[in-house]
Amino acid sequence: MNGLAKIHAPYFAGLPEIPRSASSDALTAMGLGQSPFCMVIVDTELRIAWANGAASRLSDVIPAAQWPGRRLGDVLPHLDANAIEQSLRRMLATGSPVTYLEVSSRADGDPGGERSWGCTQFRIDGPDGKASGAVHIMREVPERARCQGRLGPADQASFRIGTTLDITRTAEELLEAVLPRLADAGSVELLDAVIDGDQHTAQGHDQKMRLQRVVLRWPDDQPPPARYLRHARLETDPTRPHHQCLIAGLPVYLPDFGAMTTEQLTKIDSGPGLARMMAARQAGAHSLMIIPMTAQNATIGIVVLYRLAGSDPFTTADLSLAQDLVSRAAVSIDNAWLYNRERATALALQRGLLPRQIPRVPGLQMCYRYVPAETSAEIGGDWFDVIPLPGDRCALVVGDVAGHGVGAASLMGQLRTATRTLATFDLAPAQVLARLDQITADLTDPDTVATCIYAIHDPGAGTWDIATAGHPQPAIARPGHPATFPDLPPGLPLGTGLQDSHYQATRLHLDPGSTLLLYTDGLIENRAADIGTGMARLACTLTTISQLPIPDACDALLATLVPAPADDIAILMART
Secondary structure, eight states: OOHHHHHHGGGGTTOOOOOTTOOHHHHHHTTGGGOSSEEEEEOTTOOEEEEOHHHHTTOSSSOGGGOTTSOHHHHOTTBOHHHHHHHHHHHHHHOOOEEEEEEEEEOTTOTTOEEEEEEEEEEEEOTTSSEEEEEEEEEEOOHHHHHHHHHHHHHHHHHTSOSSSOHHHHHHHHHHHHTTTTOSEEEEEEEHHHHHTOOOOOOOTTSOOEEEEEEEEOOTTSOOOHHHHHOOEEEOOTTSHHHHHHHTTOOEEETTGGGOOHHHHHHHOOHHHHHHHHHHHHTTOOEEEEEEEEETTEEEEEEEEEEOTTSOOOOHHHHHHHHHHHHHHHHHHHHHHHHHHHHHHHHHHHHHHSOSSOOOOTTOEEEEEEEOOTTOOSOEEEEEEEEEOSTTOEEEEEEEEEEESHHHHHHHHHHHHHHHHHHTTTOOHHHHHHHHHHHHHHHSOTTOOEEEEEEEEETTTTEEEEEEESOOOOEEEOTTSOOBOOOOOOOOOBTOOOTTOOOOEEEEEOOTTOEEEEEOGGGTOBTTBOHHHHHHHHHHHHHHHTTSOHHHHHHHHHHHHOSSOSSOEEEEEEEO
16 A cells, blocks of 8 residues: 555545445445445446446536446546546456545636545456456545645655755756656756856846756657757746746746637747747647746746646646745755855865966976865865976975865965975975974964975985975885885974974985875775775775876876765876
């Protein structure tokens, strides 16, 4: 029994068990002719053979005496007879009783006056064991239970909307929740500003809304009409009711859309909007809802929903449920939009603080990469630099300020500038770090620290002088040998300001063709493994890719170790 059946099953409490071989006479003898449940017996061709008094009172079109031989849709034209007959055919073929089926009916001339009916069905077998007909029983579902039945699926659907901070995926999740439960076809259209991540303010009533289709869904066996597909962009006409409703946050509700004249549709919208409505109608759409998607009192897009041939028109209850789902999706899309806009701003600022390119250095092939975290819109504190020194030497620097945000980025920019200034004095790596330690302490509070590695390459001597301040050890891959991590004195992180925080440099000799890698901890840290595992994976990967051209080696390293980084990463790779 499905969820709706569990909710509505009590409304069939007290129904006596009916044998499969029951005839109309037997049913009358059991007293079911006077039952409050609406009961109808049909033959295998779905023609009515018998109906009790409760069923016959539902129709004022055809007298009960004239029901035999007719179909349900003939005597109860406002009932969803198609759904009932489809279910009866399946049940007659399989013999499996239908525990619960919910159908709707409407009062004539009142599209919003929907009534809901809970139905059960079972097959009647003849003496030979073959189907001779079926019993269809239904009872009206009270409004309270109907609300429960609607809110349950709505709550379930809401958990599937907004699982990511991707705007397109959130729009897809909305249509997955709506189709085919609530509509047969639909699309999500968002303002250009939302898609582009621009600043957005509330639309004026006299301003066009420029919308772009993000997602379109049509039944699998019925592709969307070509004329509809051509209009992927839309500009609303401020003079039309369609625009005025959407700007005001009100839906456009056209349950009898298919019966409207072209003149009536023209009064609602014009241009591409009208062309799309006409194309949808030619493809069988007969009922339409356009629901504005609003967040923070501003319209950010619209959701267009259609019912196609074979489905009932939308009701006010459908509209209410659709508005609920759209409003939930709007919050998620607005969050994704704000996140993407803030992330783009942060990345632009971050790149402005980092080198645009690194200089060519005699005796070295070099490459760098900076990769921002995928899960953060804040600015990181990772940085790198290559600084030319006298005598064809150069300094390679990689640093990492703890934390994220403007404070971390600001300190990173100051330390990069200070490092370049200190390098002009041609200081040894240990001296540079000692002065950076004091500068960091002067610029920040005691809780803010940074790490750094500073290396000077002398191509004439073939040496590297390297000192670290609490930074991960560099990785070295020598030709024909596994990658290793030299045992360098770790040093204290920058920012302690201690007078005795002496730093030590180590001199390394690297053979031609050797690869030196400086990096920040985002390359080796992983919530699922310890730092030792991360360093082992780095050594193994660097050994494998160390003979690739430097740019390819950088890309392969990142793709293998951190395809979706949780923290910012800066790397400098140099090959002698």
